[in-house]
Amino acid sequence: MARPNLKSLLRLSQFAVNLNLNKTTQLTNLSKSLITQNRNFSTSKIIRQDTSNNNAPATKINFYVEEYKDKGYMVLKFNKAPVNSLNLEFLTELNIQLDKIEQSKDIKGVILTSHLPNIFSAGLDILEMYQIKQERGTQFWTALQETWIKLYGSNKIFIAAINGHSPAGGCLLAMSCDYRIMTKGPYKIGLNETLLGIKAPFWFRDTMINTIGYRETEKALQLGKLYSPEEALAVNLVDEIVDANVLIQKAEEQMVKWCSIPTVARELTKSSMRRDTVSKLIAQRESDTQSFIEFTQRDSIQKSLKGYLEAMKKPKK
Numbered sequence: 445m446a447r448p449n450l451k452s453l454l455r456l457s458q459f460a461v462n463l464n465l466n467k468t469t470q471l472t473n474l475s476k477s478l479i480t481q482n483r484n485f486s487t488s489k490i491i492r493q494d495t496s497n498n499n500a501p502a503t504k505i506n507f508y509v510e511e512y513k514d515k516g517y518m519v520l521k522f523n524k525a526p527v528n529s530l531n532l533e534f535l536t537e538l539n540i541q542l543d544k545i546e547q548s549k550d551i552k553g554v555i556l557t558s559h560l561p562n563i564f565s566a567g568l569d570i571l572e573m574y575q576i577k578q579e580r581g582t583q584f585w586t587a588l589q590e591t592w593i594k595l596y597g598s599n600k601i602f603i604a605a606i607n608g609h610s611p612a613g614g615c616l617l618a619m620s621c622d623y624r625i626m627t628k629g630p631y632k633i634g635l636n637e638t639l640l641g642i643k644a645p646f647w648f649r650d651t652m653i654n655t656i657g658y659r660e661t662e663k664a665l666q667l668g669k670l671y672s673p674e675e676a677l678a679v680n681l682v683d684e685i686v687d688a689n690v691l692i693q694k695a696e697e698q699m700v701k702w703c704s705i706p707t708v709a710r711e712l713t714k715s716s717m718r719r720d721t722v723s724k725l726i727a728q729r730e731s732d733t734q735s736f737i738e739f740t741q742r743d744s745i746q747k748s749l750k751g752y753l754e755a756m757k758k759p760k761k
């Protein structure tokens with residue numbers, strides 16, 4: 445498809461409002477998720493009910509999990525083709541994984557990465573904001589808040605091995621980790637919400653301030669800046685950039701280093717750095733969700749989303 449998102453976002457955010465297109469997009473229904481876990485390798489499966497053919501539900505594996513209990517860490521790989529967009533089902537499964545990680549005595553840390561080439565995560569699934577019912581929207585936004593609270597507020601060590609594009613919500617996931625290593629290449633990372641015509645939620649903003657500082661965030665958010673790996677390194681949005689073939693190896697080296705720090709002291713230190721930021725959202729979860737629902741139900745936003753979706757679906761030249 446054409447890439448309106450990275451190459452023509454400015455144009456898109458302006459054109460979308462007045463489009464009057466006929467196509468409607470329906471959300472698929474969640475039926476249920478199954479988690480299977482083995483000792484050294486596990487997959488998280490989701491069964492999606494395809495509304496177009498109820499006799500043939502598709503099985504999708506949204507995550508691959510490699511556990512190295514002897515070393516005290518695991519690798520969690522996103523596998524939601526094509527772009528690891530964050531929808532309700534994916535976030536719900538991720539939250540289950542994060543709960544299990546938090547409760548595990550054997551796991552000190554997690555390397556978060558993607559099983560898909562060239563993409564870490566495309567951020568929030570646009571379909572979760574288009575023509576949604578209030579109930580679904582509330583569940584979606586609540587699940588997203590939950591993911592961030594669990595990830596940013598975790599006691600465990602999280603290292604993001606960013607193997608491709610990571611805009612918007614993808615950048616939020618990466619920033620919620622303790623250390624970020626990004627693959628060199630034609631990839632972008634950043635909070636580009638203003639280019640979509642929206643304001644990044646306050647907790648996205650606060651996470652970025654905590655990561656790259658106030659002044660850089662002020663510029664990055666207003667400009668909707670998507671950084672190349674080199675630019676991201678220069679502002680500390682990522683901590684290292686490496687060649688793709690050594691990404692996981694470098695992440696593992698960092699993990700060993702972080703795991704060697706006395707656990708309780710590290711956990712208390714992390715908590716002292718992040719507690720206030722997390723508490724702020726916890727105190728405002730309901731009003732934050734209300735804002736999301738109110739915003740996404742506006743006609744102007746729905747028209748923009750419709751145009752954005754249509755533009756994303758245009759055939760590749």
Ligand SMILES: CCCCCCCCCCCCC/C=C/C(=O)SCCNC(=O)CCNC(=O)[C@H](O)C(C)(C)COP(=O)(O)OP(=O)(O)OC[C@H]1O[C@@H](n2cnc3c(N)ncnc32)[C@H](O)[C@@H]1OP(=O)(O)O
Binds near residue numbers: 563569
């Ligand atoms: C005008 C928008 C208004 C939005 C109003 C929202 C109101 C709510 C406000 C509250 C929310 C605030 C916080 C928001 C956070 C977010 O995360 S918003 C999402 C932002 N993300 C994007 O815009 C990313 C868009 N995608 C891309 O830039 C590219 O896909 C990519 C990540 C760079 C990868 O490129 P490439 O490998 O070339 O793949 P593509 O061919 O572009 O895409 C493949 C298929 O994937 C579909 N897709 C891509 N991104 C998304 C997505 N975010 N959600 C759903 N689907 C997505 C794309 O349409 C392709 O589909 P097919 O054509 O059917 O194959």
